[in-house]
Amino acid sequence: MYKKIDIGKKILIANEEYALKNSRLLAEQKKLCLNMISSPGSGKTTILVRTINELKNKLKIGVIEGDIRTDLDAQRIRATNAPAIQIETEGSCHLSAAQVSGALDKLGVSELDLIFIENVGNLVCPSAFELGENGKVVVLSVAEGDDKPIKYPGIFAKSKVLLINKIDMLQTGVQDDFDVERVKTDARRLNKGIEIFEISAKTGEGMKNWCDWLIKAAKKLS
Amino acid sequence: MYKKIDIGKKILIANEEYALKNSRLLAEQKKLCLNMISSPGSGKTTILVRTINELKNKLKIGVIEGDIRTDLDAQRIRATNAPAIQIETEGSCHLSAAQVSGALDKLGVSELDLIFIENVGNLVCPSAFELGENGKVVVLSVAEGDDKPIKYPGIFAKSKVLLINKIDMLQTGVQDDFDVERVKTDARRLNKGIEIFEISAKTGEGMKNWCDWLIKAAKKLS
Numbered sequence: 001m002y003k004k005i006d007i008g009k010k011i012l013i014a015n016e017e018y019a020l021k022n023s024r025l026l027a028e029q030k031k032l033c034l035n036m037i038s039s040p041g042s043g044k045t046t047i048l049v050r051t052i053n054e055l056k057n058k059l060k061i062g063v064i065e066g067d068i069r070t071d072l073d074a075q076r077i078r079a080t081n082a083p084a085i086q087i088e089t090e091g092s093c094h095l096s097a098a099q100v101s102g103a104l105d106k107l108g109v110s111e112l113d114l115i116f117i118e119n120v121g122n123l124v125c126p127s128a129f130e131l132g133e134n135g136k137v138v139v140l141s142v143a144e145g146d147d148k149p150i151k152y153p154g155i156f157a158k159s160k161v162l163l164i165n166k167i168d169m170l171q172t173g174v175q176d177d178f179d180v181e182r183v184k185t186d187a188r189r190l191n192k193g194i195e196i197f198e199i200s201a202k203t204g205e206g207m208k209n210w211c212d213w214l215i216k217a218a219k220k221l222s
Numbered sequence: 223m224y225k226k227i228d229i230g231k232k233i234l235i236a237n238e239e240y241a242l243k244n245s246r247l248l249a250e251q252k253k254l255c256l257n258m259i260s261s262p263g264s265g266k267t268t269i270l271v272r273t274i275n276e277l278k279n280k281l282k283i284g285v286i287e288g289d290i291r292t293d294l295d296a297q298r299i300r301a302t303n304a305p306a307i308q309i310e311t312e313g314s315c316h317l318s319a320a321q322v323s324g325a326l327d328k329l330g331v332s333e334l335d336l337i338f339i340e341n342v343g344n345l346v347c348p349s350a351f352e353l354g355e356n357g358k359v360v361v362l363s364v365a366e367g368d369d370k371p372i373k374y375p376g377i378f379a380k381s382k383v384l385l386i387n388k389i390d391m392l393q394t395g396v397q398d399d400f401d402v403e404r405v406k407t408d409a410r411r412l413n414k415g416i417e418i419f420e421i422s423a424k425t426g427e428g429m430k431n432w433c434d435w436l437i438k439a440a441k442k443l444s
């Protein structure tokens with residue numbers, strides 16, 4: 001078993017080297033890069049599409065899409081006219097910094113204000129692999145239940161932002177057992193400074209606060 | 223990189239040895255054991271609680287719960303009076319056959335008709351680790367979207383059963399862009415023989431078909 005740990009460490013160290021390369025590139029170019037992490041189906045792509053459309057005249061956004069299979073998500077992003085690079089991980093459960101390095105080159109960072117990385121849908125593994133981003137954004141959909149911060153603490157502890165998505169479901173009564181305050185309290189217990197936005201990427205509710213935060217964060221770097 | 227693959231293979235081979243041990247134990251005792259896999263929040267525990275209650279006088283059910291942190295799920299199972307063993311993986315993204323082997327010993331298989339293993343919430347990694355079970359049950363909640371079989375094909379290709387959960391959301395119109403037929407077609411393209419049940423563990427809709435299938439599957443082995 002000790003061999004596993006040694007090799008595991010080597011893989012993480014190799015990943016860190018590329019992560020450092022990516023973060024240097026982003027720092028030199030003064031670009032904001034956010035790594036979006038969530039379970040499958042929490043609405044990452046829908047949030048990105050809506051965010052790109054709402055910020056159309058304010059920020060130039062590019063997207064790196066990670067999926068096990070298909071380029072469906074990149075197609076959805078390109079339909080907004082934003083550039084998108086698809087990485088198919090072919091079974092791997094997370095994006096690596098090396099994959100992101102190649103994608104950043106293709107995307108043409110200098111032309112952009114903000115780069116989103118949409119990681120593979122997985123609340124566990126992607127949190128262990130730094131990609132060189134400025135921050136992680138964890139998305140939790142109301143449909144997933146309010147016990148997720150305490151059951152999957154790693155990603156909530158590491159994220160700069162928590163987006164609580166699909167809040168329209170609360171109003172319909174479909175998801176009446178989801179306690180928003182519990183999620184906020186548990187997330188802040190793990191991570192005092194985490195920014196939390198309640199949104200519905202479907203109806204648009206709450207998107208303005210999130211978009212305003214993005215504008216401010218991107219401006220701070222440029 | 224070749225080293226990673228070698229060690230990865232060794233880990234998988236070590237896992238297979240325990241998986242074989244588990245499957246021999248289950249075969250000797252003629253017990254049905256199902257490995258439930260899904261994203262976080264698709265409703266695995268709620269399905270188990272409802273299934274145990276509906277089958278109370280028909281099958282003796284025990285549960286092995288896998289979570290990164292907390293024993294909340296085992297507590298929910300024990301509230302039904304069914305026995306439950308909690309495994310906390312402390313960061314690991316899947317259950318291993320060795321962990322399950324220990325839990326099967328503690329659970330007391332001989333007293334039971336049916337053992338459920340609720341894996342860590344993750345649609346990717348658990349599908350690579352055989353636990354010695356008789357079959358995998360993949361759960362997809364309507365809230366996660368209908369593109370999941372083609373985006374995460376591995377688990378849909380390997381499962382004996384697909385439970386499409388939270389179908390009550392279809393009727394409310396909250397999730398009106400979820401095409402059940404698309405999911406069924408895509409899942410059957412990956413896996414011709416997959417059994418598919420549409421259920422709502424919340425309202426109870428469709429649970430009878432799933433429970434009848436469980437009774438038949440358990441009887442076939444005993």
